Amino acid sequence: QVQLVESGGGLVQPGGSLTLSCATSGLTFRYYAMSWYRQAPGKERELVAAITNLGDSTDYVDSVKGRFTISRDNAKNTAYLQMNSLKPEDTAVYYCRAVLSTWRYWGQGTQVTVSS
Numbered sequence: 870q871v872q873l874v875e876s877g878g879g880l881v882q883p884g885g886s887l888t889l890s891c892a893t894s895g896l897t898f899r900y901y902a903m904s905w906y907r908q909a910p911g912k913e914r915e916l917v918a919a920i921t922n923l924g925d926s927t928d929y930v931d932s933v934k935g936r937f938t939i940s941r942d943n944a945k946n947t948a949y950l951q952m953n954s955l956k957p958e959d960t961a962v963y964y965c966r967a968v969l970s971t972w973r974y975w976g977q978g979t980q981v982t983v984s985s
Contacts, residue, residue, distance in 0.1 A: 871895040871974050873965050878979030881955055885983070889950040891965030891976055898946040899923075901969045905939060905950045907961035907981075914964070918950060922969075933959075955983045 877889040891903065904919035918939035919928045927939050938951040948965055962978040 871967075873967060873974055873976035875963065875965055875976045875979040878963060878981045880982045880984065882985050883956060883983055885955050886951070886953045887955065887981060889952070889963055889965075889979060889981075891948040891950075893946045893948075893967060896967060896969075896972075896974070898941075898967075899943040901967040901972075903939070903941055903948040904966045904968070905948075906964045906966060907959075908964070908978075909958075909961040912961075917963070920948065952981070955981075957983050959983050 872894045874892045875889060877887060879887065881887055900922055902922050905917045906914050907917050908914040917930055917933055918937055920939045920941055924941050929937060936954045941948045960981060960983050962980050964978045965976045967974045
């Protein structure tokens with residue numbers, strides 16, 4: 870059974886930082902590209918960041934470039950999203966996703982709230 874479990878969300882003040890983790894099990898993690906999505910209330914889910922299976926290439930939505938960093942540890946079967954200089958508009962539920970060809974899995978999400 871494949872599981873993706875996000876953690877690390879919470880309430881943070883504007884300008885603060887959080888690191889999200891996505892711990893996986895039940896899949897051969899090193900074969901899967903990983904990505905982070907977010908969904909704010911009343912908005913569609915959007916891709917925030919992605920990383921290849923070997924971690925040799927990353928991509929980001931323009932709104933987070935220079936502030937967020939996606940990474941992975943294939944030995945720990947875990948992906949990360951380091952978020953710095955957080956803004957109120959970053960408030961959303963953050964989801965991780967694992968993709969390998971037609972095999973696609975989602976985590977349950979973790980809430981990030983940026984507010985003073």
